[in-house]
Amino acid sequence: MKNRIIILLITIVLVSCTHKQWTLLDANTIAIPIDSSTEANADSDMKAYIAPIKSELDEAMNQVIAQSVEEMRSGKPESLLSNWNADVYLYQASEYLKNQVDLAVVNLGSLRAPLPQGNLTVGNIFQLMPFENELVILWLKGSEVKKLFDIFALEGGQGIAGAKFEIKNQKADNCLIQGKPIEMDKLYTIATNDFLASGNDRMIPLATPENRIDTGLKIRNILMEFVIKENQKGRKIQSKLDGRIKVL
DSSP: OHHHHHHHHHHHHHHHHHOOOOOOOOOOOOOOOOOOOGGSSSSSSHHHHHHHHHHHHHHHHEEEEESSSSSOOOOOOOOOOHHHHHHHOOOHHHHHHSSSOOOEEEGGGGGOOBOOOOOEEEEHHHHHHOEEEEEEEEEEEHHHHHHHHHHHHHTTOEEEEEEEEEETEEEEEEETTTTEEOOTTTEEEEEEEHHHHHOOOOOOGGGGEEEEEEEEEEEHHHHHHHHHHHTTTTTTOOOOOOOOOOOO
């Protein structure tokens, strides 16, 4: 009898340890808005703790650092915002190398907010570039640059500076770099960000350069420094549509 009880207990333990397969039969979700409607549920102690920090942060973010001639938004095939950003990339990379960089590439997906007409604040630059991306300089053969432009042509455009091309039958045609026809065997310097330099956002040719320099300069910082310097020189921030990418 005692042996039967022991066997029964062992069996119960083994059965209870068997892995169970759970199946989800139903699920429900609910969106909880984080806005004024949830203010009543806010923790008062936490609000008191955050208040001085928020006040200090708001003061810093609302600081006016420049004036913009007009609102700048991103778009295809070219736009005021993407042209301006690419121009700043090109300028800063050239300053870093102490030599003229050939072209710059900016992905439209990195431009997260427009820049308003009138006052430009620190917060505007953070909204435009909320990421920690850094400036990178690459050396690519003209044949690889042409492949890159063909990718841009399929997408209908991207942000570029120092170069021009036409989109014809979803291909990049009449490609110019620094005003001259692209040479397939020539090495060109390209200013871009570290995200794109890894071949992301379909910019695969950028991932295999002949040479690469990681400048360590934050994109947000170079944009901020550029607008501050322009303001100090008494100049307003402005951009232009100059036909750097045309759709035929």
